[in-house]
Amino acid sequence: MIGRHKHLIGLEPLSREEIVALLQLAVSMKEVLRRPIKKVPTLRGKAVVNLFFEASTRTRTSFETAAKILSADALNWTSSTSSVTKGETLLDTARNIEAMHPDVLVIRHPASGAPQYVAERVGCAVANAGDGAHEHPSQGLLDLFTLAEHFTRVRGKAGVKDVVPDFATIAGKTVTFVGDISHSRVARSDLYGLTKLGARVRFCGPPTMMPLGVETLGATVHHQLREAVEGADAVVMLRIQHERIGDPLIPGTREYSKLWGLNEKKAAEWLTPTCAILHPGPINRGVELSPEVADGPRSVILEQVENGVAVRMAVLYLLAGGAPEQGTSATEGAARP
Amino acid sequence: MNGETIFIEGGRVVDPASGTDGIRTVVVRDGRIAEVAERVERPREGRAIDARGKWVVPGLVDLHVHLREPGQEYKETVETGARAAVAGGFTAVCAMPNTVPPNDGVAVTELVLARARAAGLARVYPVGCISKGLKGEELAEYGDLKNAGCVALSDDGKPVMSSALMRRALEYARTFDLPVTVHEEDLGLVGKGVMNEGPAATRLGLKGVPGAAEEVMVLRDIALAELTGGRLHIAHLSSAGSVRAVREAKRRGLRVTAEATPHHLTLSDEDVARSGYDTDFKMNPPLRSAADVRAVREGLADGTIDCIATDHAPHTLVEKDLEFDVAANGIVGLETAFAVCLALVREGALSERRLLEAFTVGPARAFGLPGGTLAKNAPADVAILAPGLEWRCEPAGFKSKCRNSPWKGAMLVGRCTHTLVGGRLVYEHDKVER
Numbered sequence: 080m081i082g083r084h085k086h087l088i089g090l091e092p093l094s095r096e097e098i099v100a101l102l103q104l105a106v107s108m109k110e111v112l113r114r115p116i117k118k119v120p121t122l123r124g125k126a127v128v129n130l131f132f133e134a135s136t137r138t139r140t141s142f143e144t145a146a147k148i149l150s151a152d153a154l155n156w157t158s159s160t161s162s163v164t165k166g167e168t169l170l171d172t173a174r175n176i177e178a179m180h181p182d183v184l185v186i187r188h189p190a191s192g193a194p195q196y197v198a199e200r201v202g203c204a205v206a207n208a209g210d211g212a213h214e215h216p217s218q219g220l221l222d223l224f225t226l227a228e229h230f231t232r233v234r235g236k237a238g239v240k241d242v243v244p245d246f247a248t249i250a251g252k253t254v255t256f257v258g259d260i261s262h263s264r265v266a267r268s269d270l271y272g273l274t275k276l277g278a279r280v281r282f283c284g285p286p287t288m289m290p291l292g293v294e295t296l297g298a299t300v301h302h303q304l305r306e307a308v309e310g311a312d313a314v315v316m317l318r319i320q321h322e323r324i325g326d327p328l329i330p331g332t333r334e335y336s337k338l339w340g341l342n343e344k345k346a347a348e349w350l351t352p353t354c355a356i357l358h359p360g361p362i363n364r365g366v367e368l369s370p371e372v373a374d375g376p377r378s379v380i381l382e383q384v385e386n387g388v389a390v391r392m393a394v395l396y397l398l399a400g401g402a403p404e405q406g407t408s409a410t411e412g413a414a415r416p
Numbered sequence: 417m418n419g420e421t422i423f424i425e426g427g428r429v430v431d432p433a434s435g436t437d438g439i440r441t442v443v444v445r446d447g448r449i450a451e452v453a454e455r456v457e458r459p460r461e462g463r464a465i466d467a468r469g470k471w472v473v474p475g476l477v478d479l480h481v482h483l484r485e486p487g488q489e490y491k492e493t494v495e496t497g498a499r500a501a502v503a504g505g506f507t508a509v510c511a512m513p514n515t516v517p518p519n520d521g522v523a524v525t526e527l528v529l530a531r532a533r534a535a536g537l538a539r540v541y542p543v544g545c546i547s548k549g550l551k552g553e554e555l556a557e558y559g560d561l562k563n564a565g566c567v568a569l570s571d572d573g574k575p576v577m578s579s580a581l582m583r584r585a586l587e588y589a590r591t592f593d594l595p596v597t598v599h600e601e602d603l604g605l606v607g608k609g610v611m612n613e614g615p616a617a618t619r620l621g622l623k624g625v626p627g628a629a630e631e632v633m634v635l636r637d638i639a640l641a642e643l644t645g646g647r648l649h650i651a652h653l654s655s656a657g658s659v660r661a662v663r664e665a666k667r668r669g670l671r672v673t674a675e676a677t678p679h680h681l682t683l684s685d686e687d688v689a690r691s692g693y694d695t696d697f698k699m700n701p702p703l704r705s706a707a708d709v710r711a712v713r714e715g716l717a718d719g720t721i722d723c724i725a726t727d728h729a730p731h732t733l734v735e736k737d738l739e740f741d742v743a744a745n746g747i748v749g750l751e752t753a754f755a756v757c758l759a760l761v762r763e764g765a766l767s768e769r770r771l772l773e774a775f776t777v778g779p780a781r782a783f784g785l786p787g788g789t790l791a792k793n794a795p796a797d798v799a800i801l802a803p804g805l806e807w808r809c810e811p812a813g814f815k816s817k818c819r820n821s822p823w824k825g826a827m828l829v830g831r832c833t834h835t836l837v838g839g840r841l842v843y844e845h846d847k848v849e850r
Binding site for chain 2: 091168169170188189190191192193195196199210211212213214261264267290291292293295296
């Protein structure tokens with residue numbers, strides 16, 4: 080259970096307290112992740128099935144790693160095609176897998192609402208690993224974690240690399256998202272998470288990539304990059320998907336990169352000195368981000384990946400119900416050095 | 417013809433076509449309305465229906481239903497669809513031609529009519545295809561379709577994307593004085609959209625369809641109606657811009673009529689969000705914004721929209737119990753239409769008289785159908801409605817074969833208790849079911 084919730088479908092239904100409690104748990108999970116022997120018996124005997132209907136390397140591997148560190152059995156069920164073309168319905172697939180008694184189903188699906196649909200029809204817990212353009216809650220959580228770490232670092236002494244993130248630092252900050260907001264589940268989950276924790280959110284991109292009525296969700300809309308990143312505490316660059324070019328949302332990557340891409344020069348001139356740069360990956364180098372920026376000192380992109388494992392450990396722990404006989408602590412176990 | 421004489425006594429007779437509104441007795445004899453009067457002597461052998469506390473109205477007319485026969489009898493047949501119709505107070509329904517095969521010729525028209533005769537329930541008026549095979553390429557044979565019994569033409573389920581073909585359809589149909597019913601959506605603007613474009617779609621992450629996808633086609637077809645002098649009927653009008661376009665076309669005297677569905681009059685895209693991706697809220701055109709709903713209500717109230725039509729579209733769980741993106745469009749509507757729309761009267765959006773007009777004489781006039789009135793010698797198609805009867809909408813009890821209703825489980829107020837078609841009592845609400 081995540082607070083009152085049996086499933087993790089999105090950040091929209093979660094309260095601020097539920098989000099912060101989960102993130103706090105992820106802090107101890109990150110400590111486990113960094114141990115030389117990174118294994119705790121917390122979820123021994125539990126099974127986590129990754130049910131992926133859409134290509135994914137990062138998220139699937141991250142959930143799998145998270146499950147294995149917690150000693151759960153992780154299985155991957157991948158389908159390159161969606162249910163209809165395959166001839167088996169999503170419900171049949173989910174029920175078949177459920178019959179194998181998993182404790183958590185981690186679902187990625189191209190159709191918005193698919194994880195909720197499955198959650199309403201199976202007995203086990205469901206974690207949404209990204210559905211259409213709806214939500215990607217674990218990405219939202221790892222972004223919150225990464226941002227809090229960054230803001231805590233900025234607040235503290237210069238040069239301190241490892242900090243315990245203070246999630247209260249998110250309040251009052253401004254985070255700008257640049258790219259195809261209309262197709263982005265990351266932007267939506269991050270928006271819900273950030274606004275619940277008191278941050279201001281700006282969305283930036285051409286009007287063709289701005290979903291109608293998005294300002295009703297609490298973001299401000301900008302079309303000029305310079306204006307959107309001015310004074311921002313962090314900038315999240317979203318991936319430009321090549322299939323959108325013919326859609327036609329933009330004429331091509333050349334002009335996009337010129338107007339909405341971030342390179343070293345723009346970053347140096349337009350961003351505040353402490354502004355962090357995030358990207359949910361995979362990066363189109365040279366389109367939304369130049370390699371110098373992606374690999375530069377502002378980038379926290381690889382920290383996002385590391386933190387992704389930690390928050391997914393927390394998600395799986397809460398959804399699978401942990402293992403009471405191992406003690407009440409989620410991270411207690413024989414592997415402690 | 418049934419020789420029995422039936423006396424419908426004590427009810428409030430509302431017949432917008434003749435202006436009658438008051439407590440009357442309706443006498444039905446030889447399949448026709450023999451008399452509507454305040455005082456009528458009933459002979460001892462005469463059969464009486466007690467209509468006290470109820471409304472006695474012309475049988476409701478629905479210009480837009482999908483009966484699925486031939487080809488998709490697992491969803492509905494002419495018989496089960498007609499049974500659902502009379503249970504909802506409808507005595508005449510127009511069957512859309514997107515069957516398998518489509519109704520683009522005499523054979524399918526005759527099959528539908530034969531099935532309707534055999535069922536002996538509601539009157540079923542077939543609608544023929546605008547284009548052969550619904551392909552949008554060549555005109556169907558309207559002369560044959562009309563002679564066989566079609567009352568209108570439509571490629572419903574699909575827009576006629578070729579402006580040139582649409583022009584010729586409106587022109588050629590004039591030969592037979594057939595209305596051309598159009599399903600308006602510009603497929604390029606629709607793209608892969610599955611619900612109304614707006615804040616609700618943005619939250620759900622579902623691809624949106626702007627109201628403009630309908631409006632550009634409505635505006636095009638109004639221009640073509642003006643060019644050709646053809647009879648244009650806009651099916652399931654859903655957006656504020658479409659209402660404005662039709663209002664203006666009518667003001668200019670063009671031969672344009674329009675219908676709205678109970679769901680576009682009462683539900684919005686926020687209901688899709690509230691339902692949590694419930695595919696019984698997925699239809700085409702999609703449920704629009706609250707502002708569109710208000711505009712459609714106003715259009716119905718001021719006569720811009722001529723009638724209420726259900727777009728009764730039965731689908732089974734095979735088509736509906738799926739991800740929202742891939743589920744079929746459409747909902748059943750015949751058995752809930754009256755109650756759902758009666759709520760508009762309670763909310764003050766519509767007068768009782770206008771509501772009944774939009775269910776009876778409004779649609780009958782739009783397509784030139786007999787019925788829709790209780791005038792003396794009119795066919796005795798009568799619905800008796802209990803406007804205060806509260807009931808729970810349990811789709812399992814539907815006469816339709818399908819259960820795809822967004823009102824499942826809802827408490828509804830108002831229901832048909834008796835339906836007469838051609839003087840025969842074809843439906844009586846089972847009190848046990850209540």
